[in-house]
Amino acid sequence: MSEVKGGWVGKILRVDLSDEKIREQELSKELAYEWIGGRGWAIKILWDELEPGTDPLGPENKLIIATGPLTGTIVPNSGKVVVAAKSPLTGGYGDGNIGSHLGHMLKMSGYDAVIVEGRAKKPVYLWITPNGVEIKDASHLWGLSTFETEIALRRDHGNDIGSVVIGPAGENLVKFSVVITEYGRAGGRPGIGAVFGAKKLKAVVAHGWEDVPIVDIDKAFSLSYEARRFLMSNSMYRKWIEQGTMMTIEWSQEASVLPTYNFTEGVFDNFMNIGGETMAKEYKMLRKGCFSCMMPCGNLSIARFGKFKNTWAELDYENVGMLGSDIGVGSMDEVIKLNRIADELGADTISLGSVIAFAIELYQRGIISKKQTDGLELRWGDVDTVLALIDKIVKREGFGKILAEGVKKAAERIGGEVPKYAIHVKGLEVSAYDCHAAPAMALSYGTSPIGAHHKDAWVISWEVKYGREKVDMTKVEKVIEFQRIRGGLFEFLTVCRLPWIELGLDLEYYVKLFNAITGLEQSLDNFFFIADKIYTLIRSFWVREFGGWSREYDYPPRKWFEIPLSKGPLAGMKLSKEIYDRLLDLYYEARGWDKSGIPRKSTLEKFGLLDVAEKLEKVGVKLQD
Amino acid sequence: MKHIWVDATRCSGCKICEQVCAKTHYNVQNPSKTALKINTVFTSEKIWHTHTVCQQCGPDAPCIKSCPTGALYWKKDAKIPHLAIDLNKCESHFVCVSVCPYNAIYRHPALSNPVFCDLCDGDPQCMRWCPMGAIRLVE
Structure with missing residues (x-):
């Protein structure tokens, strides 16, 4: 039995599609306490288990579907799962965070995460319940759209299921194919859908009914009710539920x-x-x-x-x-x-x-x-x-x-x-923010750990208020702060960031909820330390896969440097390379990475990642002290 | 009789009500032990949030009439009258589940008693929690 008490259910499901082996493994205390969940587990498992140079569309790539300790509970907006693999689009670390009903269904089936290995001979899908896990034939689903697939799955398994499925794009290995859940919610931008497709995996479906252990359930509910009252009292709440993003x-x-x-x-x-x-x-x-x-x-x-x-x-x-x-x-x-x-x-x-x-x-x-x-x-x-x-x-x-x-x-x-x-x-x-005149947002895209995505440091609205033209350490610090919170905390707790970013729910709520649910004593500072550790390990993964690193990989698109805007109030503006380089230098320094963006040995040591340093050196990467 | 009703135009399908229902009655984090079930139903043309919940048929409800041990009864002296169960009498025959015309009494794999809405004895917690204000008491 796993030693975790609450939040996590204590088991990881490992499915090898090549030889149709289904195994359960205990969630180790180390994985739970040191890497928390979601993105933390995804990078830890991919780093440990993938050989450098693994073909993203080969059977050796591994697909991770991970929840976190707060996922699928009464915690506001906790319906998230992380889907991750080595990306066929970028060749580096790839993940996505998808809002779904799969997270709580997985946990109610007894699993915190699913690792899918190998490649099936014919199309299959995973059917997960507390009564067992089956690799089921999906020949009848292959070729169907995601909508048709979900309708068919519900016809067979009832409406009360959680699922992620791929469509023809994933089957045909389109490099930017995603997984879809519940008719139109997508996740896994760096081609996670193609990894499904390459494994001939059409869907992962779960239906659970077991209790999710929570150490102090009264406290978890009362804190969540408090959070609910706070959110609903915000003057923007009504507009938010009418228009959303x-x-x-x-x-x-x-x-x-x-x-x-x-x-x-x-x-x-x-x-x-x-x-x-x-x-x-x-x-x-x-x-x-x-x-x-x-x-x-x-x-x-x-x-x-x-x-x-x-x-x-x-x-x-x-x-x-x-x-x-x-x-x-x-x-x-x-x-x-x-x-x-x-x-x-x-x-x-x-x-x-x-x-x-x-x-x-x-x-x-x-x-x-x-x-x-x-x-x-x-x-x-x-x-x-x-x-x-x-x-x-x-x-x-x-x-x-x-x-x-x-x-x-x-x-x-x-x-x-x-x-x-x-x-x-x-x-x-790049996702939908133009950065001709937004150097901090450009830096955020440049240093996002999966490639240009807004999920991590969405600093654009802050930057517009703070002053686009300014170039200072505050901007770099803001990018890092947002990466810690959005790319770290929310990704490993695996809950939605919107209550915090949009309506200002205090981060301490998440710490209190985490402590009530898991029975542990964590602090925000410790969460940030774990977030930085995750960032450093993800960067190490990229460095390992690319056999080194050049700061040019962290540059935003050339167009923003070379072709100025011609319309609107900012006509004539473009990004300055000199300014960007200055911000990037400051960023590397703050992260403890060297001038070309490779984590320093001392930084790896600080995070207890000396084994990572060894592995990097083994593949010929020169680490600075 | 007053019973729970969910306004589908407000509902978002978040299942907070289901979790709160299970917490109130069984003190667990487990939305499958809910008496109010929200189902988001899709066809290729349509998408809609539907719900299933006890309609509080009254003292002559089929579930009460058919209960072989007389465990189910109509609690009329509550803040709002509602269906109730005497757990000492329930012998897990689940006849109520099969006779309910609304399919609103359920059998949960891990529970030996039927799951149904008792309006939280007059103070429905789902209504209190629903962030969308979608849950109402109607006649």
Whole structure:
């Protein structure tokens, strides 16, 4: 028996699809106390168990689905799971955090995490209950959209299940395919869907009914009720549940950071049509929240006009920015259609928007022609061509096959000056904030541990208030603080960050809840130490996989340095390389990494990671003291 | 009779009510031991939050009438009258589960007694907790 008392249920499920072996292992005290859960477990397991140079789409790659000690409990917004693997899109560490009902179902089935190894001979899915774990035939599901798959799974197993599934994009190994849960919630941007696909794993499904152990259940509930009252008393609460993240469209327009025409501009003429106000008044039909969610951000919206009438999809800021303004689409009905298609196919809306915008820009600049695009005339905002292109990408046909590799590889393939138009960091496409005039947000994208993603240090709104033009240590400290909290604390406790970031719920609540639930005594400082340790191990993973490191890997897209904005209040602005380098130097120093971004030996030692140092040296990485 | 009703246009499907229900009645973290079940139902065209909960049929409810040991009874002297159970009498026949016209009494694999809504003896905790204000008492 595992020694953990509450929060964690104490078991990890390990499934080898190659030889169909199902094993249970005890959750060790070390893994629980030192790495907490979620992202902490994912990087620890991937570092320990993957050989350097593992093929992300080979059977040796491992897929981690991890909950945390607070996941699936009464803690506000605790319905999260982390899905992770070595990324086929970037070649480095890849993870995603998905709001779902899978987390509590896994825990109620008796498991904190699932590790999937090997590769099945034919399509399968995992069916997990307290009565046992089965590798089930998924031949009848292979080829189906994510929506069809979830409907079929519920027909067989009842409606009360938690699931993550992949669609045709994941099956066809599109490098930016994601997993989808409950009809339109996605996770695992760095191609976790393709890792599922490569393993011939269509879905992971759980239905549990066992109690989740909690040391002080009265306290956990009373603290959560307090938190609930605090959240609901916030004057922004009502607007939040009406619009969720969609209100960011209007904010981004005003701040001139709304990605437009492949991050060429920060303002979009038709932003009102795709904004939060319009959605809330005219398109939203239903709220959808994850497990225990007090701030449901799932805006189920239904198209009302034109040929896509009655199509519904779940809208969030990032999806609408990237499959809206960034590709020049200024109609909510069309944005809904594009989001629905992306979710059905299981392609990441952000990266999909980015590769399409990239292709349209190349076409509009005359760098590519109909010859390369298989006859498609690519124009901004032309939804029919975009749909045709999406079809090609997901089927990996012709031009679509190049784009299915993500913008970085597509740009390298086309060659010449084209990489200048590829908007990514480390191969992961940038999510929906333009940083021509936001050096701290650019640094946040540059140093995010999975490539350019907003999940970790979303400092943009702070930076706009603080002063974009400023270059100082405060900005670097803010990036690190946010990485600790958003990329660390919330990722290893595996709960949603929105109550804290949007409505100001004090972080001490999470410490108190953690202590009540697990019966341990943790402090915020200790959590931050663990967060920094996780960051350092993730960086070590990248360094190991890349056989060294260059600070250029931590640079934002070239476009922000080279092509200034031409519209809006910030016209003429671009990012300064000199300033960025200065911020990056300060960042490395604060993290205890050397000038090229490799953790110093002393830093590894501080975190008790000397074995990591040894392994890095073994593969020829020179570590500074 | 007054019973719980969930407004699907407000509900988000978060299952906080289910957790609170199980905590109130069994002092556990386990939404599957709930008397109020929220089901988010999808077809390719539609998505909707549905709910199942005891309709508080009254003293002549089929569950009460069919209980072979007389364990189920109508508690009329509570703040709000509601279905109740005498656990000393329940022998786990679960006839109530099969006769309920609303499928609102459940059998849980780990419990020897049926799970149903007793309106928390007049102070429904699901209503108190629902952040969306979706849960109401209706006649």
